[in-house]
Amino acid sequence: MAFLHALGLASLGAGYFMARRKLEVQSRTLYGVGIFTLYAAALAMTHFYRIGGELRFALGFTDGVAITTIAIGLAFRTNSIGILMLGVVAGYGTPLVLFNPTASPTTEVVWFGHLAFLNIALLYAATRRQWTWLQLLSWCTTALLVMAWLAESNNVPMARIQSHGLLT
Numbered sequence: 001m002a003f004l005h006a007l008g009l010a011s012l013g014a015g016y017f018m019a020r021r022k023l024e025v026q027s028r029t030l031y032g033v034g035i036f037t038l039y040a041a042a043l044a045m046t047h048f049y050r051i052g053g054e055l056r057f058a059l060g061f062t063d064g065v066a067i068t069t070i071a072i073g074l075a076f077r078t079n080s081i082g083i084l085m086l087g088v089v090a091g092y093g094t095p096l097v098l099f100n101p102t103a104s105p106t107t108e109v110v111w112f113g114h115l116a117f118l119n120i121a122l123l124y125a126a127t128r129r130q131w132t133w134l135q136l137l138s139w140c141t142t143a144l145l146v147m148a149w150l151a152e153s154n155n156v157p158m159a160r161i162q163s164h165g166l167l168t
Helices: 002-020 024-048 053-078 081-097 105-129 132-152 158-163
Strands: none
Touching (some): 002 053, 024 053
């Protein structure tokens, strides 16, 4: 797993080197490869190799959040919609794929906190880069995830739903 993480970081570094040489297509390609490799490493670390024992979901989730932050930052910096979409898909997929499936209140707070910060970052990027379609994508995806959560946890008390700010 360390090799895959190192390979992903090396791809990001090579992309930065290419960007400094004004080779935009090559740099964006290497950024995308690096981000994809880092996500693959996080997924493999969490589910296939089960590295970290009981903490494997927390480690995988933290890794996924850090990689999503890098992806959105690179997309904003390079004005690349392709890198942004990689970050968006993986950002919304991180809690679904790299998080502990147990339904505890702490899990839900972290999950909704991740969605809130992801939406703030995406709405900031959409406003600054005038990507109006990203605002709609962000709101629709969040609404779908919240509806899926409500459908999955049909026995959740109304007080817990209200405490997460879903109903006002």
